[in-house]
Amino acid sequence: xxxxxxxxxxxxxxxxxxxxIVCLIWVEKLIRSRIRRAGYTGNPEVLKDLYFDMDEGIxxxxxxxxxxxxxxxxxxxxxxxxxxxxxxxxxxxLDDIDPLTPKGFxxxxxxxxxxxxxxxxxxxxPTPWDEVSFTLENxxxxxxxxxxxxxxxxxxxxxLDKAYTHVEELSGGxxxxxxxxxxxxxxxxxxxxxxPSASIDPWGIKWIREEIxxxxxxxxxxxxVEHKIRYFAxxxxxxxxxxxxxxxAEYRGGLSSKDINRLLSMGIDARLxxxxxxxxxxGEPVLRLNAVDVGYRGKPLVKSIxxxxxxxxxMAIIGRNGCGKTTLLKTIAGALEPLAGDIELRGKAFxxxxxxxxxxxxxxxxxxxxxxxxxxxxxxxxLIKLIPWFGENRKRSPYRLSHGQRKWLSIVIGYSYSHDxxxxxxxxxxxxxxxxxxxxxxINRLSKAGTAFIIATHDPxxxxxxxxxxxxxxxxxxxxxxxxxxxxxxxxxxxVVA
Amino acid sequence: xxxxxxxxxxxxxxTATVLAFLYRSGTSLLVVALVNALLGFPLGxxxxxxxxxxxxxxxxxxxxxxxxxxxxxxxxxxxWFLTIRSGxxxxxxxxxxxxxTIAGAALFFVSLYTPREIVKGLEAELMLPKIISFPLAYGLxxxxxxxxxxxxVKTSRKQRGYRTVPLTxxxxxxxxxxxxxxxxxxxxxxxxxxxxxxxxSRRPRRVEIRLSLPDYLLVFLLVFQLSLPILYP
Numbered sequence: 057x058x059x060x061x062x063x064x065x066x067x068x069x070x071x072x073x074x075x076x077i078v079c080l081i082w083v084e085k086l087i088r089s090r091i092r093r094a095g096y097t098g099n100p101e102v103l104k105d106l107y108f109d110m111d112e113g114i115x116x117x118x119x120x121x122x123x124x125x126x127x128x129x130x131x132x133x134x135x136x137x138x139x140x141x142x143x144x145x146x147x148x149x150l151d152d153i154d155p156l157t158p159k160g161f162x163x164x165x166x167x168x169x170x171x172x173x174x175x176x177x178x179x180x181x182p183t184p185w186d187e188v189s190f191t192l193e194n195x196x197x198x199x200x201x202x203x204x205x206x207x208x209x210x211x212x213x214x215x216l217d218k219a220y221t222h223v224e225e226l227s228g229g230x231x232x233x234x235x236x237x238x239x240x241x242x243x244x245x246x247x248x249x250x251x252p253s254a255s256i257d258p259w260g261i262k263w264i265r266e267e268i269x270x271x272x273x274x275x276x277x278x279x280x281v282e283h284k285i286r287y288f289a290x291x292x293x294x295x296x297x298x299x300x301x302x303x304x305a306e307y308r309g310g311l312s313s314k315d316i317n318r319l320l321s322m323g324i325d326a327r328l329x330x331x332x333x334x335x336x337x338x339g340e341p342v343l344r345l346n347a348v349d350v351g352y353r354g355k356p357l358v359k360s361i362x363x364x365x366x367x368x369x370x371m372a373i374i375g376r377n378g379c380g381k382t383t384l385l386k387t388i389a390g391a392l393e394p395l396a397g398d399i400e401l402r403g404k405a406f407x408x409x410x411x412x413x414x415x416x417x418x419x420x421x422x423x424x425x426x427x428x429x430x431x432x433x434x435x436x437x438x439l440i441k442l443i444p445w446f447g448e449n450r451k452r453s454p455y456r457l458s459h460g461q462r463k464w465l466s467i468v469i470g471y472s473y474s475h476d477x478x479x480x481x482x483x484x485x486x487x488x489x490x491x492x493x494x495x496x497x498x499i500n501r502l503s504k505a506g507t508a509f510i511i512a513t514h515d516p517x518x519x520x521x522x523x524x525x526x527x528x529x530x531x532x533x534x535x536x537x538x539x540x541x542x543x544x545x546x547x548x549x550x551x552v553v554a
Numbered sequence: 555x556x557x558x559x560x561x562x563x564x565x566x567x568x569t570a571t572v573l574a575f576l577y578r579s580g581t582s583l584l585v586v587a588l589v590n591a592l593l594g595f596p597l598g599x600x601x602x603x604x605x606x607x608x609x610x611x612x613x614x615x616x617x618x619x620x621x622x623x624x625x626x627x628x629x630x631x632x633x634w635f636l637t638i639r640s641g642x643x644x645x646x647x648x649x650x651x652x653x654x655t656i657a658g659a660a661l662f663f664v665s666l667y668t669p670r671e672i673v674k675g676l677e678a679e680l681m682l683p684k685i686i687s688f689p690l691a692y693g694l695x696x697x698x699x700x701x702x703x704x705x706x707v708k709t710s711r712k713q714r715g716y717r718t719v720p721l722t723x724x725x726x727x728x729x730x731x732x733x734x735x736x737x738x739x740x741x742x743x744x745x746x747x748x749x750x751x752x753x754x755s756r757r758p759r760r761v762e763i764r765l766s767l768p769d770y771l772l773v774f775l776l777v778f779q780l781s782l783p784i785l786y787p
Contacts, residue, residue, distance in 0.1 A: 135746050165752035177743035182694040183670055193759060194752035220670070224698040238751065391709045406713060413732040414706040415714070431715060455735035473714065 086111055086246055086277040087132060092146040094131040095301075100143055102127045103301040114268060114278045116288050119298035120323030121460065121488045125281040126173075128298065129248050133168060134161035151245050166195055169239035173251040173486070175231035179238075184210055184226070185219040187238045195242050209237040228377035229260040236267060247271055249280045253287045254486050257377045257514045258550035261287055265551050283488045285311075285319070285326045286552050297324070323490030330520040330547065332540045338524065339367030341402065342476055342508045343388065348397030350380060350387040356395050357383050361534045363527065365477070370499065370509045372519045374542060375529035381512035382410075384529070385479040388510065403476025410481040412466035416454040421446065424454050424465070432472040442468045442498075460491035464498060471502055478502070480511045484518055496522055516546040558768040560675020563663050566772050570659035573779055574652040580644075582782040587651035589779060590658030598661030609657050613650050620645040669694045678761040688753070692744070699740075703733045 087110040095102040102124045119125050127136065134155030136142035144156055151167045154160040172178040181187040188209050192202040210216040213233040218226060226234065232255075240247065249268065253261050269291050271278050280288050289295065289311065297305040299322055307315060311326060319326035343365040351357040357380030365371055373381045386392045388399060389407035408415065418424040425446070429436040440446045443465065449457060454465060463483050470478040480499075484492055499522060503509060511518055519526055519542050526542040527534050537545070557563075570590055577583045598605060620642040627640035667675070673694065677687035707729055708718045720726045765773075 130746070133750060135750065139746060139749055162754055165750055165755070168750065170747065170750040172743055172747055174743070176699070177740050178747040180688075180695060180744050180748050181691055186670060186674075186691065190748075191751040194748075194756040196755065196757065199759060220668075222698060223695060224702075386709070389713065391712070407709070409706055409710065411706065411736070413735055414703070414710045416732060417711075417714070417716070417728045419731065453735075455731065469714070 086151050087279070088147070088149040089128075089132055090147040091128075091131060091144060094127065094136060094142065094144040094146070096127075096136075096140065096142045101301065103131060105302055106146075108296065108303060108306075110277055110279065110294075112272070112275050112277050113293045114272045114280060114288070114291050116285065116292035116295045117279060117281045117298060118283055118285050118295060118319070118324055118326075120283065120490055121458070123298040124301040125283075125298055126250055127301075129170070129250055129279070129281060133170065133248070134164055137161075165191075166242065167244055168246045168248060169236075169242075169244040171235050171239050171247070171249045171252060173254050175228070175235045175255065178235045179223050179231060182222055183220050184215045184223065184234050184237075187223065187234055188241050191238050191241045197242070205241055209241050213237045228256055229263070232256050232260055232264065236264075240271075244276075246277045247279070249278070249282075251282055251486070252280060253282060253284055257375075258516075258546045259376055261550040265291060283324055285324065286328050287550065289326075289328070290552075297322070320489060323488050325489035325492070325517070328552075330516045330543050332520040332543055333522070335524045335539075336368070338369045339506055341365070342367050342369075343402070343405070343510075344398075344400040345388075346398045346400070348387070348399060349395040350383045350392070351395050352383065352392070354395065357532065358529055358534055359396075359532050361397070363534070365508050365510065367476075367506045367508055368503045369524050370503050370511065370522050371525045371527060372523035372542070373510060373512045373527050373529060373534075374514065374519060374546065377514075379529045380532075381529060382481055384534070385481055385510060385512055388477075389479055401477070404474035405477040405479055406470040406474040407479040408466040408470045408481065408483070410483075410485065412462040413455055415466050415469050419453050420451050421454055421457065421465070422450040428469060428472050434472050439468065439472065442471070459486050460495065463487070463495060467495075467498060467502075471507060475505070475507050477508045477510070480509060482513055482515075483511060484513065484515045492517055514546070516543045519543050519546065556766060556768055557666055558772045559679055559763050559765070560667055560672060561679035561763060562765075562769050562772055563666060564672075564676065564680065566776050567659040567663040569776060570779065571656050574655035574659075577782070579783065579786055580648065581786040583648060583651045583655075585782055585786075586779050587654040587658070589775060590655045590662065592658075593775070594658035594661035594663075594665070597665040601665050602661055605657055605661060609653060612653050613646065616649045616653075617642070617646050620649075677758050679763055681758050681760060684753070684756050684758065687758070688748075696737075696740075700733065700737070703736060704729070707732055 089106050089108055091103050091106040093101055093104055106128065117125055117128065130136040130140065131144050132148050132150060132155065137144045137156055138158065138161045148155055150164060153163050153167055155164050179187055181190050185206060189202050189206040192205055197205070207216065210219050213236065215230060215234060215237065218230070223231065223234065252264050252268070256264070265287065268278055268280060268288070272291070280292065282288055285295070293308065295307040295311070296303050297319065305318070311319070311328070316326045316328070341364060343363065345361050345363040348361040349356040349359045350361065361384065373384065375381055383392065385407055387394050388401070389405045391407060416424055418427055425436060425439050425443070428434070429439055445461060449461070454462065457465065467478065467480065467483070484495065487495060499509060511523065513519065519539060523539060526537050526539050528537045528542065570586065573586055574583070577586060621638070624641040624645040625639050629637050630640050630643060631638040673687055673691045676682045676690070677684070711728070712718050716728070717725065720729050
């Protein structure tokens, strides 16, 4: 624990009798931000007038995509200025260190633990042991301490028996645990989490909620940047809302329904409960699975799957990371052979991967759509009608489109190849409320036209608001579950209290 | 198992590879090839069988090439359509011995240690700078990821009705674009992550090398191979 320092600022002034010394008592904060302006070379004003302090406890920073949440984390750690050649004007202090000076920036790693949104991009070493010891070795810890603490951290996070396993053999949840172990091995005083709920299942979210609460109870300063507020709102002592690079609201002690509506209008999913839509009328059968086993190299992951899907139906497949959701989608698409059973598909199925970039072929959106039109025989104008943001982005590389736009384009590609069945793998990962609503609109539009969807997801929004039917994969079995029950199940697993 | 230290094994492999090119005398070269084959082949047989296949293919290639450019000297083998002369056998023996030396030494090195041990050993024992040791470790971390990317692009191309074997420059470009785009994004964020974990301040940690019996045996083998030109002038 740090001791707060009292800084006395003296000033004198005259009144009719005497002069007084006024002592202004200012408790020093672990994070002090006085950012006047910060941004990148092409966009110098991503953040503007960000004046606030943070002390021990949990602060939740939220905002829609592009509001400047991640840029804020990069600015206060000095990364924006020193690594990304961005500009930051103003003053920042992180545990008394000024990260904007080269000397201060070099001291920052000893003070903070930074957990990035995507564990895949944070893990730099081939094994968990190397990953944790890398932090400690960098910071100059003696060899024996490196060994002892690495062992301790891997033990605490349940990774000791996989210490020398290649990181690619770890599950998504294990990778998330590893990134946290590596970020806190040196016992920093400030912990920064960028979208910690992204790319993990509700079981992982529950675990991370408990960890964050534990850090706060131990006296750490924890900053969580997250657009799905309900996962951390009950833990945070303070919620700051960013919009176009400014703090536009600050909440302490919960959100009223008025606050929630205001946040929703800003594109932030502040709902504490997920709404459940009513089912719709479905068309003729398009897919039937009879006692199908799916898996790799003869080893079944899910056994005896019986499913029926109809035209216009949206089916959500839920279950833990690694339970076999993607394998099932790939098997239906024909990329993998079923290990047993029959798949009756009336028409075509198209699989769109979680990472949409794999589907793109060309270096501009216009070329991509032209190629799509040439290959599928659908008129280019028809395709453009499905992409409302085509005009302003026609010359952009598909790889440089926003995350939401890339997901959108992948669905349009899928639709162009198959009007019968589109298989979507985690299509809403990383999408804020506004983008989710837009994507939901697209999927609803296509399903009304008769296209069936199977969506592998962890997202309760997809289950509650998009799906007509829900299938839960658990312990190698797939079974239909009630939609409302499925939403409650996912939320309760994640530990979210409405 | 008690193993020689990584630095010494690395230096041994490097020296054996250099000797394979330096030695011109038949006997010296054959002895070096024999020593390294005995050292590396049994160790590498289980883990790196593809190296043996490559070696056989390379020697077959050398033989065919020698038939064209070195088929001189006394006739050794005569078939109804071809006469194979002593020059072919000499060329195959000389180049084959070099290839066997290199393969044996390399198999000895890569079979004895895990990639992690190699990277760690080179950094701690040989004091390789972090700008060399880190990319090596990161490469080991990324290899399976790149293989996964490749397979995903392949699946996507197949679905979209394009050939999965990249033949034309356009095929190659459409394979590489997504992989490069994702790799650049990964590299950017990994770079930020490692800098925020103090990579800038990293100093290679020197580990004192304590020689054991396997190290002395390796030194003996190295000295023996270096002294061959004296033994067989």
